[in-house]
Amino acid sequence: MPAAEHKRAVIFDTDIGIDDAMALLFLHYAPTIEIVGITTRFGNASVENTTNNALAVAEKFSISAAVYKGAAGPLGNRLGEGFPTHVHGENGMGNIELGKPSLQAESIDAAHAIVNLCKQHESLSIVAVGGLTNIAAALALDASIAQQLDDVVIMGGAFGYSGHRGNVSPVAEANIASDPLAADIVFSSEIQTSVVGLDVTHEVVFGKDFIQELAARAGEAGRFIREATDYYLNFYHSLSGEYQCPLHDSCAVAFLLRPDLFTTVQQPVRVVSEGIAIGQTIHSNDIRRYVSEEWDGIPKSNVCTAVDAAGVLDLYQSTLALAGE
Numbered sequence: 001m002p003a004a005e006h007k008r009a010v011i012f013d014t015d016i017g018i019d020d021a022m023a024l025l026f027l028h029y030a031p032t033i034e035i036v037g038i039t040t041r042f043g044n045a046s047v048e049n050t051t052n053n054a055l056a057v058a059e060k061f062s063i064s065a066a067v068y069k070g071a072a073g074p075l076g077n078r079l080g081e082g083f084p085t086h087v088h089g090e091n092g093m094g095n096i097e098l099g100k101p102s103l104q105a106e107s108i109d110a111a112h113a114i115v116n117l118c119k120q121h122e123s124l125s126i127v128a129v130g131g132l133t134n135i136a137a138a139l140a141l142d143a144s145i146a147q148q149l150d151d152v153v154i155m156g157g158a159f160g161y162s163g164h165r166g167n168v169s170p171v172a173e174a175n176i177a178s179d180p181l182a183a184d185i186v187f188s189s190e191i192q193t194s195v196v197g198l199d200v201t202h203e204v205v206f207g208k209d210f211i212q213e214l215a216a217r218a219g220e221a222g223r224f225i226r227e228a229t230d231y232y233l234n235f236y237h238s239l240s241g242e243y244q245c246p247l248h249d250s251c252a253v254a255f256l257l258r259p260d261l262f263t264t265v266q267q268p269v270r271v272v273s274e275g276i277a278i279g280q281t282i283h284s285n286d287i288r289r290y291v292s293e294e295w296d297g298i299p300k301s302n303v304c305t306a307v308d309a310a311g312v313l314d315l316y317q318s319t320l321a322l323a324g325e
Contacts, residue, residue: 007034009121010256011114012065014249015043015130015178016053017088018232023129023155023249024054025221028063029322030257035065036124037117039110043130043178045083045092047072050130051105053091056098061221061323067103070110071133076181079168079279087235094231111137118148126152127256129249131175136182139189146190153194155252156183157269157281161199161305169279173198176271177279184271187281193301195269196252197281200262200307204251207244208233214317219324247316254312255304261315263306268298 010033014020027033038058040051051069058067089095106113115138118124126149128135135152138145156175158166166172176183187193211229215222229245236245255262267283283303284295 008032009034009036009124011037011039011117011124011126013039013041013110013126013128013130013134014050014054015041015045016050016057017044017092018094018228019247019249020044020129021053021057021093021228022225022247023127023253024057024063025061025225025323026250026253026316026319027127028061029221029319030253031322032257035063036121037113038063038065038067039070039113039134040067041070041110041130041133042072042083043175044088049092052101053093053098055101055103055105059101059103060224067105068108068110068113069105071137074131074179074182075133075136075185076179076273077278078179079172079177084174087232089231094228096227110134111141114138115142115145118145123150124148125150125256127252128152129155129175129252131156131178131182132186133179133182135191136185139185143189149191151192151194152186153196153252153256155196155201155249157195157197159197159199159281159283159303159305162203164198164202166280167198169277171277172279173281176281180271180273180279183281184273187269187271187301188298190299193269194255194264195281195301195303196255196262197304200304201246201248201251203307204247204309204312205244206247206313207242210313214320217317217324218320221320221323247312250316251307251312254315258311258315261308261311262304264302264304266300266302268295269301269303270294270298
């Protein structure tokens, strides 16, 4: 009998809303992944709501990872106030009834949990699908996690590839703009980061047919996603007249599982933390010499510039189909 396949240990760092829940289930049903912690923060809803959402989804789908409540607000300035209820509903999950889960969050906070989990696992990755407050706070507690982590895959940012720009300002993406200072701290650290931004997520689009197929193939998980995404699709319909939207956060999971589906460049990334362009992600170009020294000495990130969209959608469907077996 062959030896059991070693699973990759992953922390899911999230401001769990509708597309975050889709990504969490994607990660949960991926056969090569073990979720060892779920860390929450404010973003798509308050940290109280996102923590409740994480606990409810974990309980409903028997996700064994402990949930750790994280940041209630940013380290520095943020773009905007409140929460995007017009996108994710009042509870962050399209207003579907989740109830109060019997599970409870752990007593330690998300930043301390990240530090502890780094010490407990020889190999560990983070998939971060919200702002980067918890990770920046963990670095402040123990800078050595930068060497202990294998990598952090971030859904966030926009660099202008394929004509894609910001979604909360002309240049800023929502996750990064929710805590630009934290993002700049993480990108400037020694952590190996991969950035899956709007440049590629806006290329990976699903609609009602995709959701109907998922509901038919993926059992209770598919039906849950169909119910949760109804609010989400209606929001995007109000913008474009089409019942379709990007598979934002799940693209970060897809990158973790199949980086070959993405094209990347390796460049230092900085984030604008104040002023009219707050939240903008800007990568350098190492074949140029600049007057500015702000990118000098900054480690390179893998920045996604293109994607095999059909490949990502197929990977999502085939992975979630395992829930229906």
